[in-house]
Structure formats: C-alpha cells, structure tokens
Amino acid sequence: MFKNIVFTFVTINSWFFANAQTASGIEEETNIYERIYNAPIRVSRNQQLTFTDLNNKKPLLLALIFTKCAGVCNPFLLQLKENLQFINSDNPFTILVLSFDPRDRLGDMNLLAQKLGLENNKKWIFAVTDSIALLNQSIGFYPRWDSVRSQYDHDALLVGINKEGYITKKLIGIRDKLDLDLLISSVNNIYSPTYRLPNKNILFSCFNYDPKTGKNRPGLGWLFIALPAVLAMSLLLSISFIVHNKLPAE
Amino acid sequence: MESIKIKKITAVWIITVLVLFIVSIVLGILMRLNQGEIIEQSPITFYSNMTTHGLTMIGIWFVAGMAAVNYLMQRYVKTSYTANVIAYVLTVIGVLIFWTTTFVGKFHAGWTFLYPLPFKVMWATWATPLFLVSLTVFGLGWLIWSISLMTQLLKKYSIAQVFAWQHFRKNPKVETPPFILITMITLIGIITCLFAAVILIALFFAEYFSNGNFLNDALLMKNLTYFFGHTIANEMLYLGLAVIYELFSEVSGRPKWRTTWYVALAWNLTLIFILTAFFHHLYMDFAQPEGFQIIGQLASYLASLPAAGVTVFSVFIAVYRTEIKWSLTNLLFFIGVAGWVIGGLGAVIDATITNNVLLHNTLWVPAHFHTYNAMGNVLFSLAFFYWFTNQFTKNIEDGKFTKLTLAILLIGGIGFLLAFYIGGADSIPRRYSNYPTDFTAAAPLATMGAIFATIYLTAILIFFFKIYKGCLKILFSPS
Known part of the structure; x- marks a missing residue:
C-alpha cells in the first residue's frame, strides 16, 4: 500500500x-x-x-x-x-x-x-x-x-x-x-494513422472527430468541396439566362 | 480587325509559352543532373526549381491550350480580345511574381503547395503571401478568360445545344461541332476547378492573416488542392483534344469530324468523371471516407474511357487504310495522342488503389504525367503552333530536316520517360533532391533522364526558332 x-x-x-x-x-x-x-x-x-x-x-x-x-x-x-x-x-x-x-x-x-x-x-x-x-x-x-x-x-x-x-x-x-x-x-516501421483533434479555431473540418466515441461526423468542410461545382453550374445557368433573355441573339 | 488582334495576341502567347517552356525544361534537366550527382545543388535550390518547374509547366500548357481554343473558336463565335489580353497581362504578372517568390524568396513548397507546407516558412517570410498573390493573379486572369469564352458560346448556343444533347435523338436539327462541345465541357471543368482554387486561396489567406485564430483542416485543403490541381492538369489536355477534333481531319485532307450520339455522350460523361477523379490523390489519407476512395478509382477509370476511347477510335478510323496528307501538324497530333494514351494508361495503373500503395511515392508518378504532358499535350500545342504559323507565313516545313527534328524529339522524349518508368518500377522515390546510396539505380537513371531531356530540348529549340520567326512576322505584319 x-x-x-x-x-x-x-x-x-x-x-x-x-x-x-x-x-x-x-x-x-x-x-x-x-x-x-x-x-x-x-x-x-x-x-x-x-x-x-x-x-x-x-x-x-x-x-x-x-x-x-x-x-x-x-x-x-x-x-x-x-x-x-x-x-x-x-x-x-x-x-x-x-x-x-x-x-x-x-x-x-x-x-x-x-x-x-x-x-x-x-x-x-x-x-x-x-x-x-x-x-x-x-x-x-x-x-x-x-x-x-x-x-x-x-x-x-x-x-x-x-x-x-x-x-x-x-x-x-x-x-x-x-x-x-x-x-x-x-x-518497427509500422504506419500509425493520426488526425488533428477538434479545435475551436478549425471552423471548416471535413469531419468532427469525437474522441469519446472515436467516431467521425461529417463537417462543414465537405460543403466547400461541393461548392465549386455548384458555383460553376449556377454561373452557366445565369449567363445562359441573361444572354438569351436580355441580349439580342447574334 | 478583331480577328487580326486575336491573331497577334495568339502569336504573343505562343512566343511566351515557348520561352517559358525552354526555361522550365532547363530547370528540369538541372534537377535530374543533381539527382544524378553530376552537378551539386543545395536542397533549397532543388526544391525551389521543382516548384518553379511544376507550376510554370502547368500554367503555360494551360494557357497554350486556351490560346489555341480561343483562336479556333472564332470560326464559330466572336471572342473577346480584351479578355484575352487581360489573361495575358495577368499571366505575365503572375509568372513574374511567382518566379520572384521561388528564385529570390526561395519558396519551395512544390507546385502542389500542400497545406500546411506554405506556412512552415523555410524561405523569405514574404514569399508565402506573395506566392498566394501570384496564384490569385493567375486565377483571376484565367477565370475572366474562361467565363468570357463560355459567355460567347452561350450567346450562340442554348445549354442543350452547347452540350450536344440534341444528338441523343435521331436527326438533330442543329449540329454542335465537336470542337464546341469539347470546349464547353472543358471550360465548365476549368471554371469549376478555378472556383476550387479561389476557395483554397481564400482559406490560405484567412489562416495567414488570422494570427492563429483560424486554422484550416488539412483534409479539406488537400481535397481542394487536388480538385484544382488534378482537374486543371487534365482539362488542359482536353483543350488540346478540342484542337485535334477541329484540325486533324482538316490538315489531313479528310472530311470534318462530326458529333454523333456517342461522341456527345462520351464528353458529357467526361465532365462528371473528371470532376470526381481527383479523389485518387487521397488514397493515402486514411481519414477520407472509403466511399470517396472508390469514387476516385471508378472515376479515374471511367474518365479515361469516353474521352480517350472515342478520340483514339476517331483518330484510328481517320488514318486506317486511308490516304492521309501527312504533315508535321497531323504527325504531332498523332504522336501526341499516342503519348496521351500511354501516359493515361500509366495514370490508370497508378489510380488503382492496390497499385497506388506501391507506386504512389515513386518515380512512376512523374513518369506518367510527363508522358501525357511532354509527349502528349506539348505535341498537341506544338502542332497548333506549327499550323498557326503556317497559315500566315511561307511554308516553314522543309522535309528531311523536319523529320529529323521529329526523330530527335521522339528519341529524347522516350529516353527521358523511360528513365522515370524504370525508376518507378524499381521503387525509386520521387521528390528526392539526392538519393541515398541504397537506391543504386537512381543516380544513373537520373543522368540518363537528363541526357535524353537535353536531346528533347534540342528538338524543342529547333521548333522554337522556326515557330518564333513565323510568330514575329505575324506580330509585325500590318494585317
């Protein structure tokens, strides 16, 4: 004791x-x-x-x-x-x-x-x-x-x-x-995966890792990966709409 | 008048691209000589050169494709000279700023500048923000140019027509030329990946100026980096393919290629696949969900099928048992397609998850991307440059000498690439400035690569002097 x-x-x-x-x-x-x-x-x-x-x-x-x-x-x-x-x-x-x-x-x-x-x-x-x-x-x-x-x-x-x-x-x-x-x-040259723990300064994580459960929840970061395609398609539709509805056709 | 201006600015683009190309090749040769222990560079110089070489090459062959497409697009729609000039001015400014960061500031985070490397300052402190500024300048110029071209296409064609959807039905009333279809698909891809770059740079700046109050997520940054980097590197190839669809049959004295349902379908699918193939760059990232890794592999396979399959089929049909009027232009196109396909196969092998575990950090990677660039995309653009110069000057081809130049280019290119492929198959790692003695074949292979790259450079110099003379004539001719 x-x-x-x-x-x-x-x-x-x-x-x-x-x-x-x-x-x-x-x-x-x-x-x-x-x-x-x-x-x-x-x-x-x-x-x-x-x-x-x-x-x-x-x-x-x-x-x-x-x-x-x-x-x-x-x-x-x-x-x-x-x-x-x-x-x-x-x-x-x-x-x-x-x-x-x-x-x-x-x-x-x-x-x-x-x-x-x-x-x-x-x-x-x-x-x-x-x-x-x-x-x-x-x-x-x-x-x-x-x-x-x-x-x-x-x-x-x-x-x-x-x-x-x-x-x-x-x-x-x-x-x-x-x-x-x-x-x-x-x-022994065995790879050990590591990932940064949650931090209040990281606003746009792809995942929010919960150390208690060891599980990942999808985070806001994934929206940024989808955003470029959404913006490009919106731009395409907007330009098409504008040129065909407001400008005289060539 | 507008077309004369476009002609002249195209000539300026060509001269600029070739000058920057020659400088970048020299940097590449110096790197291989250093790896071969023939010369001695400090690791900082090596990695600064690697950064300059990589980003300059990506940039110049992208703008070369854009300049070619812009020039040819005038056959169908009026294009904006102003947007073209803005893109040129911003590209030149961007290059000057970027080269200042690498040559003076010794910035050396590689052309992929993977987060958080740019913040691990091992160079002049001003180089990191200035590097990000150079990317912003490039992105702004290219975005303006791409949106301008897209707008011009949309003025003439509806969305359904520009994507050739009417070809899915029998006897379409309006025909969308393959050049228009491929250009539009490519422009959408370019704009998408430039938007990814905008978000990426904004996040970099946010962290840089936040004094530690805002941190980025490494996985998000890597996804965005390759969304931009992988996609633009592929889209610049598609710009070259658009030029082939427009010019190959024309210079070969064959009927013009037409859009069919399978060509339309292939290219529409390509748009989806090419925007999702970048996930294959994250196989090593265990935190990436497995589903995205599978999407990455499938998209890499599928992206190569429509574009490559249809293009190779079209080129094969065009030349098989057909009397072709061979010239340097269609020879370069033909060899370029072969280089693109071989490099593409190398890429698909690497994009297979089980192979990637072995090949990812080896010389196999530079092997495949140098194949479809140096022996693919570069040849597409050289073919256009030759064709363009020939349009306005007396015939610059002279039989035997041209064949000899082409032979030098092939010998140099193949030898240079073989050194990479053999190294990759031998598990020699990439991105090493100096190889440990354990890799016995690394230094001799690097020397071999440097020798053959010098032969390749010789051919490029011959091409350059011929093309540049023609471009100067175009530039200073009154009309």
Missing part, C-alpha cells in the same frame, strides 16, 4: 516536472528520420558494443537518464517499466537505458537496474558511453548542468530507433501506454 502511495506521489510530481521540461523548447519533431550516432556503448565489464550492433538485432527504445538524478529519471523508468508490462506487442524491441552523465560508471547503471528489478530482464539493457556529446547531438538532446542543484536540467526522453538506425519517433515526458504503442509501431 505504502509503495503504491509513494509511487503515485512521485509520478504526479514528475509529471509536472516533465511537463515543465517539455516547455523548455525541445520538440519531439526534431531529428526524426536522421541516423543516430553509432556510439560505442559498454553494457558489461567485458562487452563493448555499438548502437548498430544493438539496433541491427532489434529496434531500440532509448531512455536517457543519469543515476544521480533527483528528479524525473526514476519515475520515468518506473512508469516505463509499468506501462511495458501491459503491452502485448508482437513487435520486437529492446529498451536501452543509457546514462548521459560522464560521471556514471557501469556499476552505477547495474545498481540502478537492480533497484528497478530489471537486472535479469533480457529486454532491458543498462549501459554507459564515452561519446555522449556526439550521441546527444544526433538526437537533439541537450541537458544543462545546474551547478546550484548539482543536477542536470533535462527532459524525460524516450527515443525510438529502428533496425536501420534511424530515429523514428521521440516521446518527451512520462507518457501513457497508447503513446508507447505508437513508438513501438514506429520503430
């Missing part, structure tokens, strides 16, 4: 924190369909791989965190773990948790994995890299060091990388299962 209360509290706080981070100006649309930097990553004391080695096997969901994070990192990973338990996707993927803090060592990451109870979960890889600057640049992720708090000011960022090594989608903040589903589809 206590665990659940703490988890809920941390999640709610982090949600606001994450949203504040998102407002910092970083956008999910940047660097999409660009190739991720093929950084060397250390996953265990004896094993050094590259991004290509990993994403060639399975698409990656890359979570960027640092172990000394007092803010969003832990709730972000907890929520991610929680959400992924409920995703019954046949589409393959690996979650790579990578530290962007040069101070972090592999041991710190292993400790984090143990805290989360993921040290033996083969879907999850915890790793460090010595090429974090180049990697961040290729993603468009720019954490800022806050010397007062001795913390990084950063987004909770999950990056989707397909088997070809291209960034297909980014999720900023702690997101729900639906968004994760879209991310997993995108890294």
Whole structure:
C-alpha cells in the first residue's frame, strides 16, 4: 500500500516536472528520420558494443537518464517499466537505458537496474558511453548542468530507433501506454494513422472527430468541396439566362 | 480587325509559352543532373526549381491550350480580345511574381503547395503571401478568360445545344461541332476547378492573416488542392483534344469530324468523371471516407474511357487504310495522342488503389504525367503552333530536316520517360533532391533522364526558332 502511495506521489510530481521540461523548447519533431550516432556503448565489464550492433538485432527504445538524478529519471523508468508490462506487442524491441552523465560508471547503471528489478530482464539493457556529446547531438538532446542543484536540467526522453538506425519517433515526458504503442509501431516501421483533434479555431473540418466515441461526423468542410461545382453550374445557368433573355441573339 | 488582334495576341502567347517552356525544361534537366550527382545543388535550390518547374509547366500548357481554343473558336463565335489580353497581362504578372517568390524568396513548397507546407516558412517570410498573390493573379486572369469564352458560346448556343444533347435523338436539327462541345465541357471543368482554387486561396489567406485564430483542416485543403490541381492538369489536355477534333481531319485532307450520339455522350460523361477523379490523390489519407476512395478509382477509370476511347477510335478510323496528307501538324497530333494514351494508361495503373500503395511515392508518378504532358499535350500545342504559323507565313516545313527534328524529339522524349518508368518500377522515390546510396539505380537513371531531356530540348529549340520567326512576322505584319 505504502509503495503504491509513494509511487503515485512521485509520478504526479514528475509529471509536472516533465511537463515543465517539455516547455523548455525541445520538440519531439526534431531529428526524426536522421541516423543516430553509432556510439560505442559498454553494457558489461567485458562487452563493448555499438548502437548498430544493438539496433541491427532489434529496434531500440532509448531512455536517457543519469543515476544521480533527483528528479524525473526514476519515475520515468518506473512508469516505463509499468506501462511495458501491459503491452502485448508482437513487435520486437529492446529498451536501452543509457546514462548521459560522464560521471556514471557501469556499476552505477547495474545498481540502478537492480533497484528497478530489471537486472535479469533480457529486454532491458543498462549501459554507459564515452561519446555522449556526439550521441546527444544526433538526437537533439541537450541537458544543462545546474551547478546550484548539482543536477542536470533535462527532459524525460524516450527515443525510438529502428533496425536501420534511424530515429523514428521521440516521446518527451512520462507518457501513457497508447503513446508507447505508437513508438513501438514506429520503430518497427509500422504506419500509425493520426488526425488533428477538434479545435475551436478549425471552423471548416471535413469531419468532427469525437474522441469519446472515436467516431467521425461529417463537417462543414465537405460543403466547400461541393461548392465549386455548384458555383460553376449556377454561373452557366445565369449567363445562359441573361444572354438569351436580355441580349439580342447574334 | 478583331480577328487580326486575336491573331497577334495568339502569336504573343505562343512566343511566351515557348520561352517559358525552354526555361522550365532547363530547370528540369538541372534537377535530374543533381539527382544524378553530376552537378551539386543545395536542397533549397532543388526544391525551389521543382516548384518553379511544376507550376510554370502547368500554367503555360494551360494557357497554350486556351490560346489555341480561343483562336479556333472564332470560326464559330466572336471572342473577346480584351479578355484575352487581360489573361495575358495577368499571366505575365503572375509568372513574374511567382518566379520572384521561388528564385529570390526561395519558396519551395512544390507546385502542389500542400497545406500546411506554405506556412512552415523555410524561405523569405514574404514569399508565402506573395506566392498566394501570384496564384490569385493567375486565377483571376484565367477565370475572366474562361467565363468570357463560355459567355460567347452561350450567346450562340442554348445549354442543350452547347452540350450536344440534341444528338441523343435521331436527326438533330442543329449540329454542335465537336470542337464546341469539347470546349464547353472543358471550360465548365476549368471554371469549376478555378472556383476550387479561389476557395483554397481564400482559406490560405484567412489562416495567414488570422494570427492563429483560424486554422484550416488539412483534409479539406488537400481535397481542394487536388480538385484544382488534378482537374486543371487534365482539362488542359482536353483543350488540346478540342484542337485535334477541329484540325486533324482538316490538315489531313479528310472530311470534318462530326458529333454523333456517342461522341456527345462520351464528353458529357467526361465532365462528371473528371470532376470526381481527383479523389485518387487521397488514397493515402486514411481519414477520407472509403466511399470517396472508390469514387476516385471508378472515376479515374471511367474518365479515361469516353474521352480517350472515342478520340483514339476517331483518330484510328481517320488514318486506317486511308490516304492521309501527312504533315508535321497531323504527325504531332498523332504522336501526341499516342503519348496521351500511354501516359493515361500509366495514370490508370497508378489510380488503382492496390497499385497506388506501391507506386504512389515513386518515380512512376512523374513518369506518367510527363508522358501525357511532354509527349502528349506539348505535341498537341506544338502542332497548333506549327499550323498557326503556317497559315500566315511561307511554308516553314522543309522535309528531311523536319523529320529529323521529329526523330530527335521522339528519341529524347522516350529516353527521358523511360528513365522515370524504370525508376518507378524499381521503387525509386520521387521528390528526392539526392538519393541515398541504397537506391543504386537512381543516380544513373537520373543522368540518363537528363541526357535524353537535353536531346528533347534540342528538338524543342529547333521548333522554337522556326515557330518564333513565323510568330514575329505575324506580330509585325500590318494585317
């Protein structure tokens, strides 16, 4: 019970924190369909791989965190773990948790994995890299060091990388299962249809989408598609009427 | 006097169209050379050129068809010289404004300027509103011209007569010439799609000046864009067909083609089908109701049947086992019909939903529309230009050299198109300024396309110098 209360509290706080981070100006649309930097990553004391080695096997969901994070990192990973338990996707993927803090060592990451109870979960890889600057640049992720708090000011960022090594989608903040589903589809190159939600400033929609029922009702926009033909026919009839009734025939 | 003025303005149209055509071909060749990695253009230059190339080509071959139809229409009704001049002046102003946005402002949203691309400003900020102004200027001029021509037809013919409905009965008292029927059907289509453009531009302006208080619906904007774009691109072909129905038999020394019940029916149906075929551009838009997708496919099939079927049948009957007086004019018409049909088949293949999933974003698309334009509509207009110039100047044809020019045009045109078709069949994507290394055939095919397009350009330059001399004589002759 206590665990659940703490988890809920941390999640709610982090949600606001994450949203504040998102407002910092970083956008999910940047660097999409660009190739991720093929950084060397250390996953265990004896094993050094590259991004290509990993994403060639399975698409990656890359979570960027640092172990000394007092803010969003832990709730972000907890929520991610929680959400992924409920995703019954046949589409393959690996979650790579990578530290962007040069101070972090592999041991710190292993400790984090143990805290989360993921040290033996083969879907999850915890790793460090010595090429974090180049990697961040290729993603468009720019954490800022806050010397007062001795913390990084950063987004909770999950990056989707397909088997070809291209960034297909980014999720900023702690997101729900639906968004994760879209991310997993995108890294597996599966098309996900999207449509802009109703907006009071859109007066002439072809459809009015009801998010509650998921149904579309035809909107005023369709009238505009019929209008040109109606205008042309009206013009034809009007001109014919005028020239045959008011003007002398040639 | 009025007919002399129309003759002179037609000559001005021809010179203008050919000059703009040559510039646009050069831009096309540069794009293919860049894709072939022979030259290096920045992506911004590439897409600015693509925008200029596409919209200029659509515009010039539309006005070329209109100028030809206007000239020939005088055989039946008096046409307005003023409307013709207004259209010309506004077209020239429109081109100047449009080219300023692309060459100076680097506007590069493509000729389809699909919403919301024009608002994702990656060029000079003034270029977006100025681009919309250029479209307004074009639309205004062309609308005035089209309505003026339609009015002149309606002064002489009733609505039933101008649509040749009396031909559905036996022994009609009044005969509607095929030229009048096709012109009227086409003008209605043009006016309809120009109205679609008016609504589209108004919605663009509304959003632009609303400071975010008014937003457009992407699906509505895409429907309107292709209602305008697809329809005008097809109607300009029909203008060319009207000219063929009027001139092919005449220059071939054969009896004039007459309207029959099936010709009347075919063209009346064409009006409906051509106004609904644009839905095939939205197959990829999942939010579009399935019914419209089916209408799009059916209309694409049916639109090609009446016009193409009847025209091909008429041309075939006219030449099959018949002694024809072949000249460059009817040869260009004949080859143009073949190009139009081949391009049309390519279009129907692409308009089939199951094929479109594979072909839509590949080079198959530029393959088919370049076929019915570069080897179809362009030849229809060139044939008219030649015929027109021949009417008033000494014979500009000189046997062997003319045949050689035609051969160069064919070799260049076919080679250029083959590079597109092979690329499309190989799933090479369209609208890429530079191809990733994964597409191994893309760059060599682009180079091949550029080489053959240069051969095609050579033929066009030869045609241009012959036609332009004749047009200048017409322009500066006292009568």
